[in-house]
Amino acid sequence: MDNTEIIRLLNAAFVHEIENSLTYVRNSFVMWDCDPSRVTEAIAVDEMRHMWWLADLITKRGGEPIMEHRALEFGGRDLKSQLERQIVLETEAIDIYKHIINVAGDPEVVGVAQHILDEERRHRKEFKERLARI
Ligand SMILES: [Fe+2]
Numbered sequence: 001m002d003n004t005e006i007i008r009l010l011n012a013a014f015v016h017e018i019e020n021s022l023t024y025v026r027n028s029f030v031m032w033d034c035d036p037s038r039v040t041e042a043i044a045v046d047e048m049r050h051m052w053w054l055a056d057l058i059t060k061r062g063g064e065p066i067m068e069h070r071a072l073e074f075g076g077r078d079l080k081s082q083l084e085r086q087i088v089l090e091t092e093a094i095d096i097y098k099h100i101i102n103v104a105g106d107p108e109v110v111g112v113a114q115h116i117l118d119e120e121r122r123h124r125k126e127f128k129e130r131l132a133r134i
């Protein structure tokens with residue numbers, strides 16, 4: 001895969017991380033239950049760290065991080081639908097990183113993507129556990 005295409009893939013992942021971190025920051029403010037709110041806030045910080053790692057890969061390859069994200073979807077007004085939305089976002093992230101691992105052909109990119117993928121799987125598990133308790 002050529003450099004331009006790798007940067008494009010990394011930027012798609014970067015924008016998705018923006019959407020996830022903003023969604024989780026917002027949802028953590030409105031969740032009344034303390035435990036899911038704290039978990040969502042902590043995971044928002046993980047997503048910001050993923051942004052940092054991706055931006056590092058992008059700029060090292062001569063690209064610039066793209067900041068334009070889609071309109072945000074937070075879920076509904078209740079905890080259940082917010083957690084369901086967050087599980088969808090984690091599943092999307094898992095698919096993004098699996099794809100990067102399969103096609104990038106760049107050992108540094110694949111290594112970072114593998115590390116992030118493990119964290120996204122853990123995030124989804126954390127949200128699913130909170131959903132199961134409702
Ligand atoms: Fe992430």
Ligand SMILES: [Fe+2]
Binds near residue numbers: 093
């Ligand atoms: Fe995540």
